Amino acid sequence: MSERPLVVVDANSQHDDARGDTDWNVPLFIQDSLEKPRQNVHWPCSYEEAAEAVTRSAPVKVLMFRHVAYLQNLLRQGESGEKVEEFIERSARVYRYWNTTYGTFFRELLQNYNSIPGRIQSWFICICAHWNLGVLLLADLIHHIDENALGLPAPSQSRSNCKWVMRIRERSARELSDLARVTAPDNSTFIVPTLSEFHHAINQCMILTEPWTVILIRAFSKAANYWMGEVNELLQVDRAGEELEERLGRGEECIRILWILGKKSDIARRCAETLSRAKTRLPV
Numbered sequence: 001m002s003e004r005p006l007v008v009v010d011a012n013s014q015h016d017d018a019r020g021d022t023d024w025n026v027p028l029f030i031q032d033s034l035e036k037p038r039q040n041v042h043w044p045c046s047y048e049e050a051a052e053a054v055t056r057s058a059p060v061k062v063l064m065f066r067h068v069a070y071l072q073n074l075l076r077q078g079e080s081g082e083k084v085e086e087f088i089e090r091s092a093r094v095y096r097y098w099n100t101t102y103g104t105f106f107r108e109l110l111q112n113y114n115s116i117p118g119r120i121q122s123w124f125i126c127i128c129a130h131w132n133l134g135v136l137l138l139a140d141l142i143h144h145i146d147e148n149a150l151g152l153p154a155p156s157q158s159r160s161n162c163k164w165v166m167r168i169r170e171r172s173a174r175e176l177s178d179l180a181r182v183t184a185p186d187n188s189t190f191i192v193p194t195l196s197e198f199h200h201a202i203n204q205c206m207i208l209t210e211p212w213t214v215i216l217i218r219a220f221s222k223a224a225n226y227w228m229g230e231v232n233e234l235l236q237v238d239r240a241g242e243e244l245e246e247r248l249g250r251g252e253e254c255i256r257i258l259w260i261l262g263k264k265s266d267i268a269r270r271c272a273e274t275l276s277r278a279k280t281r282l283p284v
Contacts, residue, residue: 030059032101034093039101043108047117050109054123057102060094061127064134067091071141081152084145088155091138095168098131106131110175113182121183122209128179129210132172133219136226139169169226176223177250180257183207205260213265220254220261221271227251228278235283248284255279 027033041053070087109116109124116124143165146156159165185205210216230247234240255275262269 026063030063030097031056032097034097037097037101041102041105043105043112043116047120050116050120051123053102053105054120054127057098057106057127057131060098060102061131061134063094064091064098064131064138067094068134068137068141071138071145075141075145075150081150084151085155088142088145088151095135095138107175110178110182118206121206125179125183125207126210126212129176129216129219130212132176132179133215133222135168135172136219136222139165139172173223173226174250176219177227177253180220180223180253184253184257184260207257207260208264213261213268216261217258217265217268217271220258221275224251224254224258224275227254228275228282231282231284244284248279248282251275251279 032038039053039056041049043050045053067087067090071084071091074084074087106124106128109120110128113121142159145151146159146165149156183206207216227247227250231244231251234244234247255272258268258272258275262272
């Protein structure tokens with residue numbers, strides 16, 4: 001709840017004399033309808049189609065962070081359960097819209113990462129990591145709301161029954177670990193992108209072209225924490241085997257990419273060191 005949002009809230013970006021609804025015109029902003037989306041792109045497609053899809057997805061990512069900021073402010077202001085549930089549902093609509101439109105396309109880009117053009121790779125990394133961080137922040141907020149009865153009993157119970165928060169958290173943690181895996185250089189399979197405008201040092205790993213390193217650090221750190229927590233829970237109930245190995249491997253992928261980001265960020269390196277120490281304390 002107290003984590004600093006990655007967007008400037010409307011209350012801090014308007015003149016005191018401003019009037020009107022604080023809501024955004026969502027269809028105008030994303031150039032689409034949340035309920036009846038028109039966007040439907042799949043890979044493989046042309047470079048132009050892929051570039052347009054990735055570009056159009058950026059406002060949806062911003063919208064997710066905007067809704068996280070709205071929810072944070074509602075909780076700080078002690079708003080009613082009805083108002084809190086209203087914004088949870090608005091956030092859920094944005095989440096469903098993404099999965100209906102860009103979510104499938106981005107997963108296809110993940111699965112075919114080495115075959116997509118280098119410039120699409122660099123754009124896609126930014127959007128994918130940012131989106132999934134936004135979802136993890138949303139999941140944390142809704143978990144806090146449900147645990148502390150800050151919403152309404154019926155919707156909260158419904159979310160608990162279908163394990164909605166758990167499912168969206170795991171899905172984003174999976175996508176982040178997959179992103180870490182495909183973007184980290186592998187000497188046996190890695191193909192260096194042919195982007196002459198990038199310095200050779202960052203051509204070795206496309207994720208180093210991301211200008212907002214701190215967002216990547218938060219995203220991969222949260223995903224690594226999630227997977228380490230999953231491993232710890234499995235160990236506590238004596239469940240070893242493939243499930244444990246998979247979760248441990250996903251956590252290691254996120255830590256590995258933090259080590260790589262440590263080439264240009266001391267914070268990333270410190271996070272990688274801390275998470276690596278936590279991993280070594282697990283009895284695996």
